[in-house]
Each structure stands twice: as structure tokens, then as C-alpha cells.
Amino acid sequence: MLTVNHLSVIGKQNRIVKDISLDIHKGEWFALVGQSGSGKSMTAMAIGQLLAPNLQAKGEIWYQEKNLLTLSSSEMRKIRGKHLAYIFQDYQGSFTPFLTIGQHFEEYQRTHLKLSKKARRQQAVEALISVGLYEDIYRRYPFQLSGGQLQRVSISIALLLKPDILIADEPTTALDSVSSFKVLQLLSRLQVETGCAILFITHDLRHVKKYAKRIAVMKEGVIIETGDKNQVLNHPQHAYTDKLIQSSPSLRSRSPLTLEGVSG
Numbered sequence: 388m389l390t391v392n393h394l395s396v397i398g399k400q401n402r403i404v405k406d407i408s409l410d411i412h413k414g415e416w417f418a419l420v421g422q423s424g425s426g427k428s429m430t431a432m433a434i435g436q437l438l439a440p441n442l443q444a445k446g447e448i449w450y451q452e453k454n455l456l457t458l459s460s461s462e463m464r465k466i467r468g469k470h471l472a473y474i475f476q477d478y479q480g481s482f483t484p485f486l487t488i489g490q491h492f493e494e495y496q497r498t499h500l501k502l503s504k505k506a507r508r509q510q511a512v513e514a515l516i517s518v519g520l521y522e523d524i525y526r527r528y529p530f531q532l533s534g535g536q537l538q539r540v541s542i543s544i545a546l547l548l549k550p551d552i553l554i555a556d557e558p559t560t561a562l563d564s565v566s567s568f569k570v571l572q573l574l575s576r577l578q579v580e581t582g583c584a585i586l587f588i589t590h591d592l593r594h595v596k597k598y599a600k601r602i603a604v605m606k607e608g609v610i611i612e613t614g615d616k617n618q619v620l621n622h623p624q625h626a627y628t629d630k631l632i633q634s635s636p637s638l639r640s641r642s643p644l645t646l647e648g649v650s651g
């Protein structure tokens with residue numbers, strides 16, 4: 388589905404992502420994990436040619452026999468949305484405060500589809516309902532929605548054109564645990580319904596354990612370990628992966644505070 392070959396992201400002073408390679412298979416949930424600053428988001432942004440202008444991507448990113456890194460910005464715009472979509476941790480930043488949710492749908496639909504106004508509205512309302520929201524949301528402004536509702540709207544817009552790949556960059560980090568649970572359940576259901584692959588970027592190994600099929604672990608711009616989720620989580624080959632697992636409350640094999648350690 389998508390093959391990243393020897394990708395590097397280079398800044399003026401340093402190399403942020405260093406010669407990484409990975410494959411995302413059709414319809415799979417692929418998790419990219421690692422500490423803050425390890426280069427996960429830069430990898431995600433490089434795939435869609437969304438890097439800041441001071442950064443440069445080198446290497447190859449193959450999708451449908453095209454190296455995405457060689458496409459012009461107008462060719463890439465056609466790929467984004469229709470084939471490759473994003474949702475971000477900062478869902479608020481994806482919305483323009485003075486546009487209604489309906490107007491956000493309109494903008495997206497006008498860019499990618501040729502539909503009548505009535506058909507656009509109907510498609511948007513169906514998309515809102517498919518993520519558990521209701522028709523009334525169409526007329527509302529972003530500030531009138533909760534964080535969980537807004538993230539659901541971003542998911543419904545991202546999946547509107549049934550992309551092959553959804554890149555979800557820490558989509559639940561800014562949500563409370565109940566909203567976070569609902570958003571992940573929703574993503575999991577929609578993934579099955581639409582058959583899209585998900586590149587899921589997260590710090591949270593509990594989510595990886597529950598949803599991912601394969602996993603890659605990043606450290607300081609390098610992929611240090613990759614493979615089947617159970618293999619990596621149960622038999623980590625790298626000390627750093629083991630450390631990540633031990634620091635995840637529900638995954639570590641032993642509690643840091645054992646009963647033997649408590650006197651009295």
C-alpha cells in the first residue's frame with residue numbers, strides 16, 4: 388500500500404529522521420511509537436509533503452507506483468484527501484473558528500468532488516451520523532462542540548472520500564479518557580467498514596496493544612525495532628523498547644511498587 392524507503396528529514400542544522408524504511412499494508416493498523424521528539428510526526432508529515440519549508444525530505448515514498456516525494460504540490464493535493472488523509476492531536480487547529488462545521492465540509496467537498504449543494508449537504512450529514520453525531524452539528528461553529536465531538540468531525544471529514552490511508556497523529560492525546568476511548572473505538576469500526584490502513588502515531592502502548600497489527604519503534608530519528616505487535620511487545624529486542632514497555636502502566640510485567648517492598 389505505502390512503502391517508505393530510506394527516508395530522511397533534514398533541517399538546516401541537523402538530520403531529524405535518519406534513513407528509515409517501513410511498509411504499510413492494505414487495511415492494517417500500523418503503530419509508530421517512541422518518545423517525544425523522536426521524529427514520528429516528521430515522518431508522518433513527510434509522507435504527505437506537509438513538512439515546514441525549512442525541512443527537506445530525501446528518500447522514496449511509494450504509493451500506487453508513484454514516489455510521492457517527486458510529485459508537484461498540485462499532484463500531491465489530489466492525493467491528499469482522496470487517497471491519504473490526516474487527523475491530528477490539535478484538532479482545534481484544523482478548524483477555522485468563524486466557519487460552521489457545514490462550511491468546513493463544503494470546502495473539502497468543493498476541492499475534491501463535483502456534487503450539487505443538496506448532495507454535498509446530504510453526504511456531510513450522513514458522515515456526521517456515521518461518527519455518532521447528529522444533523523444539528525452541521526450548523527454549529529467549532530467552539531460550540533466538545534473536544535471529543537470536534538475530533539469526531541475531523542474523522543468524518545478525513546474519511547469522507549474513503550482514503551486508502553489515514554494518518555492519525557496522536558488523535559486522542561488532547562482528549563479525556565472517555566472521549567479518547569470512544570474515538571479509538573470509532574476509528575477501529577470505521578477502519579473495518581472502509582478498509583483503510585491507519586498509520587497511528589502514539590506514546591500510549593496500551594492503544595497499540597489493543598488496536599495495532601504491526602508496530603515500529605522510533606528513537607532519535609531511527610527505527611530501532613519493527614514487527615508484529617505481539618512479537619515486539621512480548622519479546623522486545625531493544626533495551627529502549629523494553630524501557631517504553633516498562634514505563635507503560637498496564638503493560639509492564641512487574642509493578643515498581645511490589646508488596647514485598649512495603650513493610651508492615
Ligand SMILES: Nc1ncnc2c1ncn2[C@@H]1O[C@H](COP(=O)(O)OP(=O)(O)OP(=O)(O)O)[C@@H](O)[C@H]1O
Binds near residue numbers: 403421424439441
Ligand atoms: N520545522 C522544524 N524545524 C526544525 N526542527 C523541527 C521542526 N519541527 C520539528 N522539529 C524537531 O524535530 C524533532 C522531531 O519532532 P517530531 O514532532 O517529529 O517528534 P515526535 O516524535 O512526533 O514527538 P511528539 O511525540 O512530542 O509529537 C524534534 O526535535 C523537533 O524539535
